[in-house]
Amino acid sequence: MRGADTFTESLFTMRRLEDFVPADHPLRPIRAMVNEALLKMDHLFAGMYEADIKGGRPSIAPEKLLRAMLLQIFFSVRSERQLMEQTQYNLLYRWFIGLSMDDAVWVPTVFTKNRERLIAHDTIIELFNHIVETADRKGWLSGEHFSVDGTLIQAWASHRSFVRKDGGDDDAGGNTTGGTTFKGQTRSNDTHASRTDGDARLYRKGKTASELRYMGHTLSDNRHGLIANAMVTTADGYAEREAAKVMIHAACEAADEDTISITLGADKGYDAEEFVNACEGMGVIPHVAQNKSNRRSAVSDTIAASEGYVLSQRKRKLIEQGFGWAKTVGGIRQVMVRGIKRVDQLFVLTMTAYNLTRMRSLGQIRPQAL
CATH class of the missing domain: 3.30.420.10 (Ribonuclease H-like superfamily/Ribonuclease H)
Known part of the structure; x- marks a missing residue:
């Protein structure tokens, strides 16, 4: 007998996020190792927020932020905006990060701002070191x-951002539309730098083209x-x-x-x-x-x-x-x-x-x- 194409949604559910993740899912052992490392970093997280004496709204928990950043790498999520969008409806993402079904997902700009705090305190390097210690303890090193x-x-950064440090004009082609041509010009890291990323260097290796x-x-x-x-x-x-x-x-x-x-x-x-x-x-x-x-x-x-x-x-x-x-x-x-x-x-x-x-x-x- 053909089933009816109907949709009935219950007002309440008695299932937890844990119930939706298979017992043999690959992320389960990974999450266990990450949580073990994050517990050892509690003193570092506490020191990051000691200066916040004025109170205000609590920031994103650094543990959840780091799990979300790892999740972005595991699933090749291109941007924080896409990560927040997928976390809104993906139960696996919510489970790994530590968000319940009813928790609101962060605004992408807030996520990015809080991520900068982790970078400033070398939190990621600390996490890397704890994961290496776990591998050593298990005899894998x-x-x-x-x-x-x-x-x-x-x-x-693009080639167009690579301009002269002295402010000179590199546009030898006479392009008046805002473009830049470099034919016949000599550019080097000594005389030029990127306007958008000053730390990038023009470099080539082997048969590759010169890129920033x-x-x-x-x-x-x-x-x-x-x-x-x-x-x-x-x-x-x-x-x-x-x-x-x-x-x-x-x-x-x-x-x-x-x-x-x-x-x-x-x-x-x-x-x-x-x-x-x-x-x-x-x-x-x-x-x-x-x-x-x-x-x-x-x-x-x-x-x-x-x-x-x-x-x-x-x-x-x-x-x-x-x-x-x-x-x-x-x-x-x-x-x-x-x-x-x-x-x-x-x-x-x-x-x-x-x-x-x-x-x-x-x-x-x-x-x-x-």
């Missing part, structure tokens, strides 16, 4: 063998490819090696005293005598791919012939998975924020989300299989 690499991040960019760097642990450190710098030819030294130095300080040696895998771009010497000075074995193209490699043949070197070169490719996920799912290919501080925080948050997805998968594997 080696703490000894790492890989490093960098990737280009396109800035939220930043450079993102990650240090991954070779055991399961989890990101142990992440940072953003301005884009230039030395940024990758300088960032690598900062991150591996932090890894050395955090290493256990019983650690015999720390290794660092990297591609040929890191094969420079200055970088190799800096690694050896920190007690790090440089498992850097040898670059012998019309030159002498800074990595000794003794290191290159070792069994650990071959293993590091195979494991270092795991770091590319993090970059690929961040650009296709996390939307980091071109950031929609401006300023190196905001770009850095967004990049670190994206790598936090990437770690959570991998840790969720690792948690489904039997411990003896690890």
Whole structure:
């Protein structure tokens, strides 16, 4: 018998949000790990609002704000406005963030303003560190063998915003409609800067075209490819090696005293005598791919012939998975924020989300299989 096309809505419901989320939903273990980290950050959240002595309306709870920002990355939501719109009707979003069915969703501008407070207090970096600590406690990090690499991040700024610092006219084409042509002109970061994002730099790598960019760097642990450190710098030819030294130095300080040696895998771009010497000075074995193209490699043949070197070169490719996920799912290919501080925080948050997805998968594997 054909059913009737009717719609009857009950005035009340006796079900909770928890009942609408399947017991085996992938977000359940992720939310548990995030909540565990947020509990440890309570002192930081309290300090963020100590200056608010005048009272007034309560701000968005930082815990809910961070969950919402992670959710935006997990589901590739393009903007805060779209996130707020989807949270209005998506029960899964409300459950993950911590909003009840009757709670009002925030205005996008209020959400953005409160997000700036998190950035100012480095809350995202604190969350990243707690997630890494969780991975270490579960035995998913080696703490000894790492890989490093960098990737280009396109800035939220156009070529038209890249103008002379001295206020001169770059419009050589005589365009009177407001456009700008650069044919036959020489532009560099020394003489030009973006009007909309002063921290972005005109840069190219390999066969890519010159664009206004930043450079993102990650240090991954070779055991399961989890990101142990992440940072953003301005884009230039030395940024990758300088960032690598900062991150591996932090890894050395955090290493256990019983650690015999720390290794660092990297591609040929890191094969420079200055970088190799800096690694050896920190007690790090440089498992850097040898670059012998019309030159002498800074990595000794003794290191290159070792069994650990071959293993590091195979494991270092795991770091590319993090970059690929961040650009296709996390939307980091071109950031929609401006300023190196905001770009850095967004990049670190994206790598936090990437770690959570991998840790969720690792948690489904039997411990003896690890």
